[in-house]
Amino acid sequence: AQSVTQLGSHVSVSEGALVLLRCNYSSSVPPYLFWYVQYPNQGLQLLLKYTTGATLVKGINGFEAEFKKSETSFHLTKPSAHMSDAAEYFCAVRVYGGSQGNLIFGKGTKLSVKP
Amino acid sequence: DGGITQSPKYLFRKEGQNVTLSCEQNLNHDAMYWYRQDPGQGLRLIYYSQIVNDFQKGDIAEGYSVSREKKESFPLTVTSAQKNPTAFYLCASSSNRDTDTQYFGPGTRLTVL
Numbered sequence: 256a257q258s259v260t261q262l263g264s265h266v267s268v269s270e271g272a273l274v275l276l277r278c279n280y281s282s283s284v285p286p287y288l289f290w291y292v293q294y295p296n297q298g299l300q301l302l303l304k305y306t307t308g309a310t311l312v313k314g315i316n317g318f319e320a321e322f323k324k325s326e327t328s329f330h331l332t333k334p335s336a337h338m339s340d341a342a343e344y345f346c347a348v349r350v351y352g353g354s355q356g357n358l359i360f361g362k363g364t365k366l367s368v369k370p
Numbered sequence: 371d372g373g374i375t376q377s378p379k380y381l382f383r384k385e386g387q388n389v390t391l392s393c394e395q396n397l398n399h400d401a402m403y404w405y406r407q408d409p410g411q412g413l414r415l416i417y418y419s420q421i422v423n424d425f426q427k428g429d430i431a432e433g434y435s436v437s438r439e440k441k442e443s444f445p446l447t448v449t450s451a452q453k454n455p456t457a458f459y460l461c462a463s464s465s466n467r468d469t470d471t472q473y474f475g476p477g478t479r480l481t482v483l
Contacts, residue, residue, distance in 0.1 A: 297477065
């Protein structure tokens, strides 16, 4: 069965500092992995996704993530945090079997950015 | 503009009352989903539908019901059997050509008093 673990429910960085949000997955088959962002009282927006091919995936707003099979990880990074990056971030893995397209989400990591 | 709309944004109901949450999309997507979000819990799948007139239970379907009579619409009813209905409800949709990417609506925050 597939699962996702996000390490750290809350991460705080200073503006201009590196952002690192951690995600580890469990999957018996090659995973499809996703990062979504949620601003307060809004829906989720896809930041980036990994399906096949290049293991370093670039997304919107300067974020990127690297799929590391040996570490079963898909950590999200951004070189320089901006105040507008403050939001909650969710890592997700696609479920195999059953219906197509179903996702299993991590519990989320809330990112705070200090001026 | 194409997108997903959910209404209302905030909803208050008394305990024991059924309530229906609206979800409409004009993206021409075949698949639609309902998730429930609780603080610190992430998103959990309630129901999903891949085609009109067909839907399947997700992980936490008890106390909820859905219908899919039109491609554009996937309303969710929270029944009185749902023991803890206060939550943030998110609707999403995806195209059969790209089932990996789900597009989310803005959500409805339901509070049961």
